[in-house]
Amino acid sequence: MRKLIAALLIAVILVTVVSMSGFASDCAQIREDILRIHVLANSDSEEDQALKLQVRDRILEESAGLFEHMEDKQETMERAQEWLPDLQAAAEDEIKKQGYDYPVTVELTHMYFSTKQYDSITMPAGDYDAVRVLIGTGEGQNWWCVMFPPLCLPVAQNHKQLTDVLNASQMDIVQGGVKYEVKFKLVEWFEEIKAAVESWFA
Template sequence: MMNKKGIFIAIAIITVSILMSTMYIQKQNRVEVNNQNYNESYKDKLIRFHVLANSDSPADQELKLKVRDSIIENMNSEFEKSSSIEETRQIISENIENMKNIALNEIHKNGKDYNVDIKLEKSNFPTKSYGKFTLPAGEYEAVRVLIGEAKGQNWWCVMFPPLCFVDVVNGVTDTKTEENMKKYLTEEEYEKIITNKDKKDKEDIEDIKDIEDIKNTEDNIMDGKVVIEEENTIKLKSKIAELIEKYI
């Protein structure tokens, strides 16, 4: 039988071990949540532009692009005045009817009588690339232009910062657009969405450095210079087992 002192010691060690494990798990969970929130912080700094065609017929798809071009062309000067996402929201709110009229005029010019609904709202998007930039899938604030039944293939870009003026077909992003993205996003946020060759080259260099770091770490371990945290946990568990075996 285990004496009272042994029981007390064993219980105390087990309790401390459980508390330490619980605290470690909670800390890791907090880190994961914070990292996720931080990694997606760029989404709150963007407003996307989303145009949905009436249907997938060639005529409706062509009309969708004409409506897109007409709105961008007519509203470009207004959005160029904006220096913040708040100003862009205000411009959008003040010009909903104006954009609707622009869209309707283009629709009527092409011999259609579709209605148009324009909203500023949260919407889910798939992953999409624009030139050098790739925006991961997720929920974004967006200006949505719904043409007719809005059941056709859609087109989207970014209204703020003004990524709508990217040559999507040829994958060209002008210097001004890149500067605007850097202006409104942090360096980490910008790196999150950049997909150009420079980033790939940078990642390759970092991978090489990581391999070197791993090799150096392995060398240090062989030299006894690195103390692995897991060893402490193993030692603690072994000690608990020894005490339990000793006093039982």
């Protein structure tokens, strides 16, 4: 009886792995093609959360039109790298303007995100390239969006749309919402385990 139960469990696991393989592959490609922006508040106080949004707005204002005509994420990352000092200066100026003296760091990094939803778009968990804006200790709730293709930046007409970057099955995933809730959880679980294992051997 135990052998039968074990065989059934193994069969279920194998079916799950096989059924998830295409989904996981599409999620990996989504992570590869997307550049995110991540703004971390100093704390969860009302004042610090308000400051986070003011810094966010200033960064988005400074980035307006910056990524027009960008053809792919790599080109966007190169442009973002060039503009980091300007974005850093803008963030510092806004913080000072609002009467705070928090340090702020604006950097291009590769970091882990859990599954996140922005309006009707859901981004699967995993490691993404991102422009990160760290205010003070960065211990408060954060705000995130997608820089490439620009879902949250005020841009002119000449910019890539999400449909220009992702294929049909990938678009179905990011727009799937509740339909893929369980699969998003499985991907998140897998990515968290993978990150833990990698940190053990780092």
